[in-house]
Amino acid sequence: MCGIVGYIGNKKASPILIDGLLKLEYRGYDSAGISTMENGFISNMKDKGRVKNLYEIPGIDDLKGVVGIAHTRWATHGKPAKENSHPHMDNHNIFSVVHNGIIENYQELKEFLVQNGYHFLSQTDTEIIPNLIHYYYVKQDKCHDSLLKAVHLACNDLKGSYAIEVLCKDAPDTLIVARKDSPLVIGVGEDENYVSSDIPAILSYTKNFYLLNDGDFAKLSKHSISFYDVNLAPIEKELKSIEWDVSACEKDGYEDFMLKEIYEQPKSVRETIGSRLKKGEKVNFEDIGFTKETLQHFHKIYLVACGTAMHAGLAIKPMLEKLCHIDVIVDIASEFRYREPLIDDKTLCIYISQSGETADTIAALKLSKMKGAKTIAISNVIGSSITREADYTIYTHAGPEIAVASTKAYTSQITLLALLCLYFAEVLESVPYDVINTIKEELLLLPEKVSEVLKDSEQIKNFANKVYEEKDIFFLGRGTDYTVSQEASLKLKEISYIHSEAYAAGELKHGPIALIENGITVVGILTDPNLVEKSVSNLQEVITRGAKTLIITNQEINQTNYDEVITIPYTNPLISPILSIIPLQLFSYYISKEKGLDVDKPRNLAKSVTVE
Ligand code: F6R
Numbered sequence: 001m002c003g004i005v006g007y008i009g010n011k012k013a014s015p016i017l018i019d020g021l022l023k024l025e026y027r028g029y030d031s032a033g034i035s036t037m038e039n040g041f042i043s044n045m046k047d048k049g050r051v052k053n054l055y056e057i058p059g060i061d062d063l064k065g066v067v068g069i070a071h072t073r074w075a076t077h078g079k080p081a082k083e084n085s086h087p088h089m090d091n092h093n094i095f096s097v098v099h100n101g102i103i104e105n106y107q108e109l110k111e112f113l114v115q116n117g118y119h120f121l122s123q124t125d126t127e128i129i130p131n132l133i134h135y136y137y138v139k140q141d142k143c144h145d146s147l148l149k150a151v152h153l154a155c156n157d158l159k160g161s162y163a164i165e166v167l168c169k170d171a172p173d174t175l176i177v178a179r180k181d182s183p184l185v186i187g188v189g190e191d192e193n194y195v196s197s198d199i200p201a202i203l204s205y206t207k208n209f210y211l212l213n214d215g216d217f218a219k220l221s222k223h224s225i226s227f228y229d230v231n232l233a234p235i236e237k238e239l240k241s242i243e244w245d246v247s248a249c250e251k252d253g254y255e256d257f258m259l260k261e262i263y264e265q266p267k268s269v270r271e272t273i274g275s276r277l278k279k280g281e282k283v284n285f286e287d288i289g290f291t292k293e294t295l296q297h298f299h300k301i302y303l304v305a306c307g308t309a310m311h312a313g314l315a316i317k318p319m320l321e322k323l324c325h326i327d328v329i330v331d332i333a334s335e336f337r338y339r340e341p342l343i344d345d346k347t348l349c350i351y352i353s354q355s356g357e358t359a360d361t362i363a364a365l366k367l368s369k370m371k372g373a374k375t376i377a378i379s380n381v382i383g384s385s386i387t388r389e390a391d392y393t394i395y396t397h398a399g400p401e402i403a404v405a406s407t408k409a410y411t412s413q414i415t416l417l418a419l420l421c422l423y424f425a426e427v428l429e430s431v432p433y434d435v436i437n438t439i440k441e442e443l444l445l446l447p448e449k450v451s452e453v454l455k456d457s458e459q460i461k462n463f464a465n466k467v468y469e470e471k472d473i474f475f476l477g478r479g480t481d482y483t484v485s486q487e488a489s490l491k492l493k494e495i496s497y498i499h500s501e502a503y504a505a506g507e508l509k510h511g512p513i514a515l516i517e518n519g520i521t522v523v524g525i526l527t528d529p530n531l532v533e534k535s536v537s538n539l540q541e542v543i544t545r546g547a548k549t550l551i552i553t554n555q556e557i558n559q560t561n562y563d564e565v566i567t568i569p570y571t572n573p574l575i576s577p578i579l580s581i582i583p584l585q586l587f588s589y590y591i592s593k594e595k596g597l598d599v600d601k602p603r604n605l606a607k608s609v610t611v612e
Pocket of ligand 1: 306307308309310352353354355356357358361404405406407490491494607608609
């Protein structure tokens, strides 16, 4: 939800800012803008639409400033329009501000500012921030650090979430940043410093980062960075080195990030397994270090997340229940947080979030901590907000995921959850060792098998090209295959804009079969030997009613019954979603391409949902 970039150094800021915005565009692409410090005044250039539109703004190439801030927007308050684009300036053109987040009390603050003579040009919540800073700035006696103090006082008045960057005409060599519940990192170069909503956007400039915590402020010059806590007391921060390769954030010859990320899955699954699982050894979660007594103390496990991450939770529930003999509830974070979930200190809550910045997931985590539950965060982003809230954090290590539609994060989340489940079962001694061992062996074979699945892309592409003009596509499965249907259906909706539903195959007769008519496309997933016959019967029922069918299976079935059958390698049904989703990720991808859509940046969506 909105991306922000900042630069202070010796180089011309505008190309660096625009380059950063292009990499952050997955966070929102309703409008974009930059402010740079130009010979004693702040230049502010912005427009609605994609970041590339900035190149069309007259004079943008002539900017010479070496200090600047920039923003790409996912609209919340006010429609996508030039006047609602960031940066926003105060009425006196002294401050320029970019903001990611939502100010919940902006109406109240707006009224206060109007009473004090300020006026507003946009419908955004953000525009109150530069004016509020101005209000406090003029109240100061221009003493040393009045700028930082004014920003601090303004932030004290804000309710909601924010990551902000502030430029001030009177302090041309300074950049002030602050964060609360929205991500912000500072990259350190030589005689230059960078600011960004996430690491990949500035990874080509530096691998050294400071991560800001909620309530932190930072004052940057080109040579120095000073950090302050919520009370403006100076604090120290540890500089972290990030090992990601720059090419991990580039398309690397692929047409789209999504395709690249689909093809990265043999590697990402291998990285997730990493050193946690080695042949013949126990699963290693030393970083969690639960004893048998601790695990026996838990009466239930909650898996809480949003979207695809929640689907990863659904996929692993059967395995956790079967191997650990414990009740598992999978919940949508935005529902969980507003119910009164029955959790206490006998509950283990596991939060899954690729970005680690999803507002609902973080709020749900905070709620369960308040109720005394133990919490584990599963995230892909080192140091992300969720990892700072949870009692324990484990990382998927899938590498940066840039495409808005999540692919490799999902398979890595299930892989990591499967490893965690095996670890629990080993500690609990809840099932015979050979049961655990068989799944461990299967997990180690997964990277190879993922590579094999990816070889079938032509077959998938051909089928996708036949059905890309459909209005509705249905997905059916039972057990873990049903959970894959849900993820496949979400992927298709997101990037092809085709209406789609996923049904538990056995549920079909209870209503949804009324939707099946001649020519409709139904995708069946059949990977569980215990359920395959049942699902085959359900598929027969839709074929009889005229459906054309695509089947993803690792079973011996009568292929002549179906229009297209994709055969994938066999693995234990408890972890089969890691393989069976892959042809369906490609299916959505090729449909979207055939329709000529922007695969990486589907309409109305943003990668990181930092507002509720
Ligand atoms: C779908 C997708 C979203 C995210 C969801 C949670 O392709 O990407 O459904 O899975 O917004 O995001 P994270 O995992 O970052 O919390």
